[in-house]
Amino acid sequence: MKTKISIALCLLAAMAQAQNANPIKEPVYGSVATALAAPKPATQLNLRDQGVFHLPEQLGTLQQLHFLNLMGNNLEVLEDDVFKLKQLEVLTVKLNALRYLPKSIGNLNKLINFDATDNSIAYIPSEIGKLTKLRFLHLSYNAITALPTTIGNCKALEVLAVDNNQLSFLPQEISKLKKLKNFNLSYNQFNEFDAQWTKFPALEELNIEFNHIKELPQSIGDLKSLKSVFFNNNRLAALPDGFTNLANLQLLSLANNNIKEMPRNIGKLAELRTLILTGNPVTPAEKQRLKQELPNCKIYF
Amino acid sequence: MKKSLLSLSLLFSMWSFAVVVSGNVPLFKPMSAPTEAKAPETNKVKKAANKAVLHTTAKVNAAAFTLDPATYPLGKDSQWSYLDNGTSLDAVAWKVASYDNTAWASGAAPLGYGDAQNTLISFGPDSGNKYITSYFTRDINIDLANVAEFVDFGLKRDDGAVVYVNGVEVFRDNMPTGAVTYLTNAASTINDADENRYYVHQVPKTAFTQGVNRIAVEIHNRDGQSSDLKFDMYIQDAFDSSLVVNCDEEHLGCFTSINPTAQTPNLIIPQEHRFQLMFKEGDAYTDGSGTVPGLHDFCAYLPVDGSSKEGRLAVNHENNPGGVSIVNLHLDTAQSLWSLDTSEKVDLYNTALVTTNRNCSGGITHWGTSITAEEATAAGDVNGDGYQDVGWLVEIDPVTAAVKDYGNGQEKLWAMGRMNHENVVVAADNKTCYYGEDGGTHCVYKFVADTAGDLTSGTVYVLKLNLGLSNDEPNSSTAEWIQVPNTTQADRNNLNTVAGTLGGTNFNGVEDCDISPIDGKIYFAAKGRNRVYRFKDNGTTASEFETFVGGMSYPIETATGTVSEPWGDGNDNLTFDDKGNLWMLQDGGLNYIWVVRPDHVQSAPKVLLHSSMPAGAEPTGLTFTPDFKYGFFSVQHPNGSNTPQTDATGAEVSINSSSIVVFSLAKDLGANAPMADFLADDLTVNTNQVVTFTDLSTNTPTSWLWTFEGGTPATSTAAAPTVTYATAGTYNVTLVASNTTGSSEAVTKSDYIVVEQTAGVDGVTGLNNVTLYPNPTKGNITVELNEEAGQKVVVEVYDFLGRKVYNTENQTTGAGQKIELNLANLMGDQVFFIKLNVGDKSGSYKLVKN
Incomplete structure (x- = not known):
């Protein structure tokens, strides 16, 4: 090796x-x-x-x-x-x-x-x-x-x-x-996350912070190489369940959206080490659940 | 609406804290309908909460609502009692300690409304007709023995204030003269940054009494329609003599400010200083690897074995491709000039490192390395190691001129995170580093290494001001450090983005951080805010955050008078010297180097103007030799048309491309006229004893002019003259030493030589030019009689008590006119007197045997 x-x-x-x-x-x-x-x-x-x-x-x-x-x-x-x-x-x-x-x-x-x-x-x-x-x-x-x-x-x-x-x-x-490998779309005027953007097999870092994205396609989970994702400062209310297929994900920033709950099987993101949820209306019960589901992840609420 | 929301959030946070502290019984009933909260109720809640904060065991009674007396000094953001319900106290003796203010609310300053504050107070029910006056009090326990003669009251007031100590007005600020009532408006409207500045008034210590003093302040709004009101005040000793730089002794930081000037085709430095130009763009590297690139930036002097005379410079090149040069150099002490020995590039372009870009400022570690800062974050991972190629701090060993290898091969300092790095300072613990981003998040960062002296792993924090900034002035003096994740490559590659998301404060261009050797505070330059801020790091929090310098004009004392000069924009690199002077290099404004004294405060400025860069250039990257005699900085991108001037080598140099400048007091750089000094081999002599003088003048004198009062010869041009004195007395000696540069000042040592009359039996009666040596002696002595050739001589030796212990008769002096005596057999170590008789002449001479 x-x-x-x-x-x-x-x-x-x-x-x-x-x-x-x-x-x-x-x-x-x-x-x-x-x-x-x-x-x-x-x-x-x-x-x-x-x-x-x-x-x-x-x-x-x-x-x-x-x-x-x-x-x-x-x-x-x-x-x-x-x-x-x-x-x-x-x-x-x-x-x-x-x-x-x-x-x-x-x-x-x-x-x-x-x-x-x-x-x-x-x-x-x-x-x-x-x-x-x-x-x-x-x-x-x-x-x-x-x-x-x-x-x-x-x-x-x-x-x-x-x-x-x-x-x-x-x-x-x-x-x-x-x-x-590295796609930076931050600080633009995107309202939609195009499903075509999920067809980058080598993509490791995706930054769409400070746009107006309201939802993500299920196929986002196809971005298997993703390690870092920045969706902070958008208008997301939830993540699709397919999101948890991002098995290599290490860093996820979702700050300043409108997310109350994360996908049920969030624990599948075994490599996730940093999750930023500040500025979201996450309920206390959900916070507790996330801490249990992601024991190796530092979570910011 | 905004106000009521704020009140509610405050209410809830206070409520939860109150319950926690009191432990079992809530201090008051939870409000069933918080939306019904009105201003007066809010105040009640705050009272209860504050009470809980202040007393670990809660007492539910009215008296418990008052604040305990503070202990002098009183800091910014302290707790104050306040009355904000529109009541006039004109007819009430509210300013003295006997006044019962237990019904007042209390909270942390700044207090007010309309802007960021720690405690929101009420302006009444009508926003179009707000209360004019709000009242504040605080009791302070003062031990007069431990208070300076004058005390600073630092007042933040929007708009006007009258301040009382124990009922006596000590000053008013932005208020009309004469009687003041509840309805008196402030004299003028306070706007913008002035709303957040502290206006300092000095009050004599005699205003206080021993024990508890009541400080009372009434804040007056400009009118009932004003949008905001704010109050804070600190009280502390006015003068800290430990901060004053003593310029009685020569020091690089003691100089006369230059006159303010637009840039000229020359470098202008103080009259007390000299400079030497070196390592210019286009010069050949001594290792044959080509020519020195331009855009010199950070310039680190890295001593060899702590030497101030032999070291290495690590010079950044803020370029693409960026780079770092290592220059070996030494001080040629004979010439007092720096001599460049070797120069080479650091290899930052190999497989492990890929490249480097825009090497801006940097830092020096206490373990002898330098750190270069890549102020560029263009994405790209050419070598596929998982780390983006640029945007890092990189540690360089100047001895090997290679990037530091901590065991994993050459690597950048990944754990400190990727950003538009500008600089770094390493604290004395070899673990804590402070650095800032110029671009991106514009935040201030702290890194705490896991292991001292190893920056490859540790924890990162970003600074968040609790109340942020308004018009570039901090709204409060407190801040917190938020931990930023940095464990994975994803974390490290995106550290700045995450830090910004987590709430780090944007300071708009953090150019440099440094630590004062005097107060230990962290100072940093925020270029876009034209200020240098400082704060005290308390670990997880920071306090005493304030503007140290900038954002205004300063009186500059030049050789021709005092002039006002604006700080301007572009404050950039910072360096402290050993006296605590802050040297600020300006990229913008008029591209000066400024010096700020450690006892500078905005209300009593102590600012000097050191130098003006040649046209087109900015100064960058100042560092000093360990003895602080020499400073090195870069002159970046000067105009190609700049004209010649004389540097310390005596040569005509043009600063027309990026270069290094070393500067010092004139006496330490280049050819100087001698500074005369000398020594005599014996300061107390007998008449006619030979005194030999030794020249101790500096700067290699080539000629001398001695004047020997009462001596023979009376003058001399020898380097080491010998002189005799015929007559007892005390005499001055004067020396003027010269070299090709010029002559020294005449140095006179007054009453330097004491000539004693030879004590003895009957003194000198006509014998001249007699010498005895050695004196003192172990026994053998030589008597020389230079004017008595061929004569018979009688020698008698007397002891201390006048007893003759030895004599010879009819000695002849021979051709050498010398007589050899041996007194070794005479008893003990004592003083003898030797009497010589030659014909009708005689003389006695003191001799010490030991």
Whole structure:
């Protein structure tokens, strides 16, 4: 077993190098000028917090870049130069003033990690579906009202963070993301929990806090890999019995809903260690029952 | 409606407590229809409840309703008796202890209505015509022997107040002058943060009497339509001399404030200080691994064996990819300059750690490691270890420049939880840590390790203020710690989200926590609230929570006068020095470094302005050497166009990219003119005895100018001159020492050399330049007669009683003009007198044999 783990870790190590800049392996340059002057073609460029409104000239000539950080600038538009960088695996445009993502984003089909958190993006083009190697997509804190149906083509996605947007529905194709492990839908405008969202066999963490969800489908129990669930600050009155099929569940936050009683067979959640029920009208008798049913769980009422 | 709901909830909680405490018999009948409760009934219930709280054995009588006298000092949030039924006490002597207030209700301050309070009081039946005056009293038992000359009354009043001690008015606040009646309105309307501030009035100790004193307060509303009213008051010694920083001795924290200024192309520091620039972005790492990245942040000085002259810096790079550099450096004591020996990156990018991101501030442990804080929580678990890759504290061993391995390989400090980490401080017990989140929940956290010196397992708590904040000021001084689950990976990955759900208070940007070496309280910077708060940790609760500094302007005493300067926004990193000065580094406002004295209070500010960062830059991550002579901080993202200035090396440096700055008193950094000092080998000598002077000046003098009053020579430029004195007396010695930088002040040691007339039979009669050595002697002595070559000399030796014990005749001095004597056979250790006769000249000399 140990051998297996170490083999897996070795494989992962090789992969890990690709998804994050490694300043020990290769230099991370701080300006286009120094990158161009480098003895070998620059692969990593960090232009964070440089206060620029436009991409620096000649950025597009750095054809070997696989890591580009543009965080904390004043970019309102992602200009074409960036889409010439076809080797890019990591692109961060966090904390700028972008209002949309251009269609050319589809050109960057080697992207593994794309972070556009903290912009004013309202529109995601369907070309995002061309990013079939994308594993980490961060679109939190934007003004997105809809994801394109092609999101379902991003089949390598492990992390999809679309929290703090204006979403009230997701395309059915979302259920094609069979590798999705971490799904953050919190602080949106969802009124319903779509049954399609129960078709993520790899999903380990689901965060839908601060929405307006009133009920959950029985099939939520199909999310067999789930370890952490955040349903706090919704309008749930009860959980379906199917919920107790979440055999790997460790952390469940249901604070500030309208739950009086938990499912009868709640004791099936043998791995549950943390249950948060503060701000719910749970009766004293139910509290007593929950403590007995879940002896290994720390319960907050 | 809101009010009645509050009253009811209070009623029920008090009721249940009353029953529990009294044990068997309820103090009053349960109310069959709580919805019928009216304000007066509510007060009655509260009286009973308070009685139960205060007395372990309940007595059901009217007298039991009064509060026992408090013991001086009286803290915030104390219990007060109050009268809130609209009765005017204008014609009643209610302010003295003889007044029977046993019918009054009582409750914990703050008392009032309309805002958060511990005790809701009544404004009467008509919200459009509220009672103008509410009355409060508290008896305090005072032992005058243990009270300072002046006493602080810290008054929170919304809107106006008149305060009495034993019936005598001691001050009024926001009230008109002249007679005050029940219907007198407050002078002005109190709004916003002022509703929660404490206004401090000093009252002389003589206002009190020995024993029980009655403190009486009338709170006046601005008018009958006011939405709120609030009262609290603390009473304590006005002055705690133990907190005062004594600047008679030189200290890094004793300096003259700079003049307030917008940022300039230069770093501006106090006239008493110097700085040295080092470890700049773009410099080459000495291990050949490339160049130093930018965005320097936290900068930890980690001493080697406790040394203030040899250590390592751990420098964060708040970047993506983030990183930490380790810099070995030492103080070149000959030059008084820091010298960088080696530099390298920490490997935070291997399989176990995956990456690091936005390494912001951090902390230093007492076991010699540093901790870097990842201020980023983008999800992603690349190595599949079950922990998200970023959003953790990471402990680094500076010796190996590697992440600490506690036996499971390199790992981040998972048990402390994932969040937008900003910093951490480790308490002296090596177990308790305080840290905050900048972003996400914006909460203050506490971690208590299971094992001292090992942060890989322990319990996490989040701070919840009991009454929250209003306009950035706390509504009360008390808080509780809520335990946050952290046993599973799910718990740890989501620790901040859970903590927020469990009610942790949002402080809007917790940038740094630190512990005062003076009062042991925890101080933390809340950037979005422009304040540094402090509190006392009591384990499961916290108390004395208050604004320490911020949210207002302060008088700054500069070399050219006192000016008012706003604290501004962006208070960020905090560091205490050994005197308890709080150094605050500002990311915002004018990007100053401020220093706040430990005896600072908002009503009597003690705030200094240390430095102004060069344009475009913020200061980050200040730490000190263990002797507090040197401070290291980062200058983050200065403008590329900043202009040259001279640093302590004497070189012209431009702070135009992220760098480390070390600063100190001018005398401790860079070339300085000597500070003159010297020593003589003998301070009490005989006439004509040779005195040898030794130079003790600092900063490597290269030339000297000595002045020897009464000596021969009278001046000298030698490093170690020898001098004789011909005449008995006391004489001054003066030295000016110089080097290429300049000359010292002239140092004069007054009456330094005492020259005694050679005691003896008949003193000196014409013999010059005679020396005897060694003196004292074991027996052998040499007599030198430098002016009497070739002459015959008679030597006589007398003991203490004047008896001649030895003599030689017709000695010749020879070419060396020396006579060797051996007195070893003479009895005992004593003083002898040697008389020399040369022709018609003679002289006597004291000799000590031992």
